Every structure is written in C-alpha cells, then in structure tokens.
Amino acid sequence: MSFQKDLLPRIAKQMPLAMLTAFMLAMNPVMAVDAGSDTAKEAPAELAKETPKESMFQAGKSYFARVSDRLADSVTGKSDELINRAMEVIGVRYRWDAELPQSGLDGSSFVGYVFKDKLGFLLPRKSTQMSRVGKPITREELQPGDLVFFNTMRLTFSHVGIYVGDNKFIHSPSKGTSVRVDDLGSLYWDKRFDGARRLDGSDNLGDAERQELLNEVNKLKRKSRSL
Numbered sequence: 001m002s003f004q005k006d007l008l009p010r011i012a013k014q015m016p017l018a019m020l021t022a023f024m025l026a027m028n029p030v031m032a033v034d035a036g037s038d039t040a041k042e043a044p045a046e047l048a049k050e051t052p053k054e055s056m057f058q059a060g061k062s063y064f065a066r067v068s069d070r071l072a073d074s075v076t077g078k079s080d081e082l083i084n085r086a087m088e089v090i091g092v093r094y095r096w097d098a099e100l101p102q103s104g105l106d107g108s109s110f111v112g113y114v115f116k117d118k119l120g121f122l123l124p125r126k127s128t129q130m131s132r133v134g135k136p137i138t139r140e141e142l143q144p145g146d147l148v149f150f151n152t153m154r155l156t157f158s159h160v161g162i163y164v165g166d167n168k169f170i171h172s173p174s175k176g177t178s179v180r181v182d183d184l185g186s187l188y189w190d191k192r193f194d195g196a197r198r199l200d201g202s203d204n205l206g207d208a209e210r211q212e213l214l215n216e217v218n219k220l221k222r223k224s225r226s227l
Contacts, residue, residue, distance in 0.1 A: 094173065137196050143198070147196060157194055
C-alpha cells in the first residue's frame, strides 16, 4: 500500500482539511502531483523508506496545510470565474436530490456542483454540513465566493447560496423555481439570514460526516481511473 493511502485515513481523523482536499489530490494536477504519475514513482520512493513514520506523518500534515492555503487562494483568486460559472446555471430548475444541471439542482447540490466543476473542490451534500466547512464570517465581511446560509424550514442552515457581491447571492430556492439571483436585503431573505462561511480548507465536521465525504472522494477517484 502506498504512503498516500496509508496516511490519508489517519490524517482524515485528526485533520479536517484532509477530507476536503483529498478530491483535489486525486483530480487536480495543479494542486498536487498525481500519485500515479511518473514523478511520484521515482526518487521519493527511496526517501520514504529512509524517513521515520512519525516524520512522514508530520510531513503529510504540513503538505495538507499548504494545500489549504492554495485552496483559500483559489477561491479568492478565482471568485470571478466561480461566479461566472454559477451564473451560467441560472434558469436550471429546482429538483430535490438531483446533482447535475441536466436533471435539475436543489439548493445544496447547486452550490456543490459549482465548486466541484470550477475548483475541483468537493463539499458535503447537505447545507447543514456545508455550514461547518471553512471559517465563519460576518455579513459585513462577505466577499464573492463565500457561502451564505438561511433558515427556510424552521431549521438552522436549511438553505445555502453563493454570495456574488453587491449584497446579492445566487441559489436554487425551492420547488417550482429555478436558479436565480436574489437580494440579501429583501424582507424574506434578510429575516432568514443564518450566517456565512469562507472556504479555507478547514472544517468541524463529525467523524461520520468526514468518513462519508472520504467515501465519496474514493468513489470519484475510482470513476476517474476507469475513464
């Protein structure tokens, strides 16, 4: 078993970041060297044999920390691209528990689709879980690309959208509607605003939720290898 396969489950339990960056490690060559590439198969294999396990683990933690920094940079630096991609989905109908524009998107799947399609970043499926990813920010600190949450079903964080600037956000509201831009200052959304998060690679998901996300990452990795 490779160093990466041995290390990832350990880090997943101790470092929330690992769960959210695993997809990028597998799918995005800009963010990390593919473990199956020629580069990864050469000299590092010898070095790994000589390096004590503990120092390898520490090196892994440091590596994921660097990926976290790059993730924050990518969300900030590519916010225009992210918003443009979200705008391209305007008009797609709302459909509960669907995950692709061709079939429809619900509130959380719309957000998940945009981030995965544009940044290769995998988010948890539910809006309540998304509310525990990244760092909390105030309404005054909002920047394009941040996640905004609402209480629309008498449940906290029951709906999510993407802030686009100028006090506006884009989202897939509810059955019978489609992806659209709304104003945070409108009476309906203002009174239901529940908070905001900025994705920086961190999270405070529970162990079961983190394992669920890791399972999804592994499924996507297997799917990519079969293409």
